[in-house]
Amino acid sequence: MPAWLTIEEYRTLTAVCERLIPADQTPGAAEAGVPDYIDGLLGAFSFDPPRIWAGGSFSGRHGGLPGFARFHRLTALDELAWRTRIEGSLGRPEREFNGVVVGLQERYREGLAALGPDFCHCGPDEQDLRLRSLAPFTQLVYDHSCEGMYGAPEYGGNRDAVAWSGIGFAGDVEPRGWTDHEVSEA
Amino acid sequence: MDRPRGIGGVTVDAIIVGSGPGGSTVADILTAAGWSVVIFEKGRNHLIDLEHPYRLADDFSNDEIKFINRHFLGPDPFLEPRTFRTGPEDGDHSFVGDVNSIPSTVGGGGTHADGKVPRFREEDFGLLSTYGPQPGASVADWPLTYADLEPFYADVERRIGVTGDAAANPLAAWRSGPYPMPPGPSMYGAVLSTAAAETLGYHPYPAPGATNSVPYDGRPPCNNCGFCAFFGCPIHAKGDPVAMLQRALMTGNAEIRPETFVSRIRTDGHRATGVDFIGPDGVERSMDGRYVVVAGGAVETPRLLLLSGFDHPLIGRHLMVHFQTIAAGGFADLRFHAERGRAVTHLHDDALVPDDPSRKAAAQAGLPWMRGGIVEHGGTGLPILEAKLYRWGPTHKENMRRSPLRDRLWAFTMQGEDLPVATNRIDLDPTVRDVRGFPVARYTYKPHRHELAASAHHGPRMAAILEAMGAEWTSVVTSPGSVEGPGGRASVDAPMSRHVMGTVRMGEDPATSVADSIGRLHQLPNVVIADSSVFVTSSGYGPTLTLAALAARFATAMVS
Ligand SMILES: Cc1cc2nc3c(=O)[nH]c(=O)nc-3n(C[C@H](O)[C@H](O)[C@H](O)COP(=O)(O)OP(=O)(O)OC[C@H]3O[C@@H](n4cnc5c(N)ncnc54)[C@H](O)[C@@H]3O)c2cc1C
Ligand code: SF4
Numbered sequence: 142m143p144a145w146l147t148i149e150e151y152r153t154l155t156a157v158c159e160r161l162i163p164a165d166q167t168p169g170a171a172e173a174g175v176p177d178y179i180d181g182l183l184g185a186f187s188f189d190p191p192r193i194w195a196g197g198s199f200s201g202r203h204g205g206l207p208g209f210a211r212f213h214r215l216t217a218l219d220e221l222a223w224r225t226r227i228e229g230s231l232g233r234p235e236r237e238f239n240g241v242v243v244g245l246q247e248r249y250r251e252g253l254a255a256l257g258p259d260f261c262h263c264g265p266d267e268q269d270l271r272l273r274s275l276a277p278f279t280q281l282v283y284d285h286s287c288e289g290m291y292g293a294p295e296y297g298g299n300r301d302a303v304a305w306s307g308i309g310f311a312g313d314v315e316p317r318g319w320t321d322h323e324v325s326e327a
Numbered sequence: 328m329d330r331p332r333g334i335g336g337v338t339v340d341a342i343i344v345g346s347g348p349g350g351s352t353v354a355d356i357l358t359a360a361g362w363s364v365v366i367f368e369k370g371r372n373h374l375i376d377l378e379h380p381y382r383l384a385d386d387f388s389n390d391e392i393k394f395i396n397r398h399f400l401g402p403d404p405f406l407e408p409r410t411f412r413t414g415p416e417d418g419d420h421s422f423v424g425d426v427n428s429i430p431s432t433v434g435g436g437g438t439h440a441d442g443k444v445p446r447f448r449e450e451d452f453g454l455l456s457t458y459g460p461q462p463g464a465s466v467a468d469w470p471l472t473y474a475d476l477e478p479f480y481a482d483v484e485r486r487i488g489v490t491g492d493a494a495a496n497p498l499a500a501w502r503s504g505p506y507p508m509p510p511g512p513s514m515y516g517a518v519l520s521t522a523a524a525e526t527l528g529y530h531p532y533p534a535p536g537a538t539n540s541v542p543y544d545g546r547p548p549c550n551n552c553g554f555c556a557f558f559g560c561p562i563h564a565k566g567d568p569v570a571m572l573q574r575a576l577m578t579g580n581a582e583i584r585p586e587t588f589v590s591r592i593r594t595d596g597h598r599a600t601g602v603d604f605i606g607p608d609g610v611e612r613s614m615d616g617r618y619v620v621v622a623g624g625a626v627e628t629p630r631l632l633l634l635s636g637f638d639h640p641l642i643g644r645h646l647m648v649h650f651q652t653i654a655a656g657g658f659a660d661l662r663f664h665a666e667r668g669r670a671v672t673h674l675h676d677d678a679l680v681p682d683d684p685s686r687k688a689a690a691q692a693g694l695p696w697m698r699g700g701i702v703e704h705g706g707t708g709l710p711i712l713e714a715k716l717y718r719w720g721p722t723h724k725e726n727m728r729r730s731p732l733r734d735r736l737w738a739f740t741m742q743g744e745d746l747p748v749a750t751n752r753i754d755l756d757p758t759v760r761d762v763r764g765f766p767v768a769r770y771t772y773k774p775h776r777h778e779l780a781a782s783a784h785h786g787p788r789m790a791a792i793l794e795a796m797g798a799e800w801t802s803v804v805t806s807p808g809s810v811e812g813p814g815g816r817a818s819v820d821a822p823m824s825r826h827v828m829g830t831v832r833m834g835e836d837p838a839t840s841v842a843d844s845i846g847r848l849h850q851l852p853n854v855v856i857a858d859s860s861v862f863v864t865s866s867g868y869g870p871t872l873t874l875a876a877l878a879a880r881f882a883t884a885m886v887s
Contacts, residue, residue: 161719194399197388198561222403287714292392308727313389315561318550321512324668
């Protein structure tokens with residue numbers, strides 16, 4: 142079950158992400174879990190602590206105690222900022238000190254609806270046409286898809302670090318780091 | 328409003344606003360002399376266990392989402408925006424949001440800088456007497472010389488723990504002793520780019536670094552994790568300003584109050600008496616201090632002085648931000664793996680020293696003289712940043728695998744000297760507020776002709792080094808990006824360099840400067856400015872070591 146999107150929306154989003162970063166010889170955005178990254182951001186506040194900042198110091202992938210999965214607690218101000226960014230200002234004065242803020246939830250809900258209920262079933266050319274006609278929304282999803290794809294797996298995307306291995310990137314490397322030789326030689 | 332005063336009625340010796348490299352240096356020196364100090368920091372603490380300061384926090388990580396995309400170290404541009412405009416012709420502002428902000432967190436920008444900390448050269452303190460004036464700029468000498476500052480440079484290099492090779496840079500100023508640590512390993516790309524630079528007559532050298540190359544001060548050597556610039560160090564191998572803050576806390580004479588914003592410096596008309604502050608509970612309180620040290624950085628410091636109602640006409644003026652020129656080259660046959668190692672391991676300073684070609688270029692541009700800045704040899708190792716540069720669709724993954732804009736890219740970044748211009752300034756935005764209801768800082772900035780000419784001259788020279796290295800293609804861009812041209816005014820972005828200076832200029836004469844040669848406001852001598860706000864000119868070197876050396880000089884003057 143998605144954390145915030147409806148099943149329908151999740152399905153459309155999956156098709157969008159896969160069109161933006163399609164599979165070839167290695168997995169694309171859908172298989173890498175990018176829709177879960179985005180849904181995890183939109184639904185960050187259904188977790189405690191909210192899934193905004195993964196913990197430190199190490200993931201455990203290169204030694205050390207794994208800490209990434211313990212998300213940081215937010216202060217009242219952090220929560221105000223992230224709730225406003227995600228939910229929008231919703232007419233609440235404490236969120237509108239510099240004006241109205243349209244939240245990510247609203248942008249996704251409207252953007253996914255505008256792509257049409259049949260988006261999943263369209264051919265790639267039709268999908269591209271619709272994505273191009275909604276350029277600002279597509280850009281937003283693409284930016285988030287890049288984060289989900291190539292960010293730490295603890296945020297829901299890049300499942301099993303599949304996107305990192307696909308590009309030969311080691312990801313987080315502490316506490317192993319790199320030897321002087323690995324730094325200075327080809 | 329309820330305003331309890333002081334900690335348990337006690338007046339502290341010094342209130343320090345800001346826990347970055349400037350404020351931390353002051354705290355280290357004052358607490359060692361037995362002064363009681365309270366450091367106010369508006370950002371969160373992710374650095375030190377404040378109860379047990381021998382323990383450092385485990386909040387930092389190799390996590391691009393957290394540090395780059397989600398403002399982990401602050402300031403959050405929603406809670407604390409800044410505004411930008413090039414001049415009154417843009418109206419109140421043309422942009423609201425993140426204007427080249429530096430982290431707002433315990434440790435300030437020191438926590439996430441990659442810590443290249445070179446000293447200035449001798450003539451940087453006497454630009455007017457060395458090179459003469461520039462029309463349209465307020466070029467002036469500093470009220471102190473390199474020789475005055477040298478002992479403090481040496482002192483802060485030891486406090487922070489700086490690596491370097493004293494013999495490696497023939498263009499460096501003289502030094503009284505060696506660096507505390509030898510240089511760390513050279514990045515592979517820098518091995519190639521320094522060799523190419525040398526064949527063209529430049530003088531590259533290992534960047535002096537605030538990152539341990541050997542165990543130092545109880546902290547481990549850097550292990551080259553690569554998530555360095557813009558990230559906190561997970562193993563605390565960066566000394567700046569962890570070392571100073573930790574030492575200050577261990578004396579028992581210092582207290583850090585995170586998530587606490589200083590909103591006003593209180594005065595009795597002749598002297599400061601303390602500050603008003605708002606803590607995590609949102610309540611405004613005040614505290615008395617014998618001294619108020621302001622080290623909020625060159626944007627927040629003038630903002631606080633203006634919020635306090637101080638009225639010297641030069642507060643906020645002469646804002647300087649290094650003019651960046653970036654030459655990038657693509658290499659079909661090389662992979663640089665720039666994610667291994669610190670962000671930048673080598674520099675060259677040649678553009679800071681006028682030579683015949685640069686003198687000729689200056690003359691052609693109608694300028695009496697011109698200087699560039701340090702040139703950083705670097706690559707990029709961040710895949711999210713890279714991915715966003717490529718087009719979406721079927722070509723995306725092939726691009727990521729071939730990696731023309733990350734793994735096959737090498738670049739030089741020149742941090743060009745920015746001349747002090749009185750109309751470039753920080754003031755209070757007339758309409759935009761921070762989350763606590765206070766007016767935010769507004770940049771009014773456009774580069775002087777000098778920066779544009781120096782960039783136009785040095786950009787192609789950097790590209791030529793990349794070509795000598797074997798680049799298939801090169802490209803030169805600047806920040807700010809587009810500027811006034813013959814076709815009219817194009818949009819100018821806010822400058823990207825995080826080297827921000829000026830705004831509380833120091834000098835001997837209260838008519839032409841705001842602070843004196845030991846950082847005290849001419850109008851309120853127990854207010855000391857301990858950051859790059861006091862810089863008279865910007866040089867073309869990263870400001871951090873110089874601002875820490877000044878902070879050490881000012882703090883030493885306070886206790887003696
Ligand atoms: C990615 C990156 C790389 C960099 N690399 C280099 C480099 O290689 N070399 C170099 O020389 N410089 C570098 N810099 C710049 C360097 O970070 C700054 O020069 C340095 O941090 C400035 O130190 P400071 O103490 O003056 O101010 P800051 O580090 O900005 O610290 C000021 C602190 O004061 C706090 N504060 C401000 N106002 C208030 C208030 N009213 N109340 C309470 N707290 C307040 C802020 O939250 C902040 O934490 C880099 C910066 C970045 C972002
Ligand atoms: S490269 Fe070195 S100093 Fe930089 S964050 Fe990694 S371990 Fe720390």
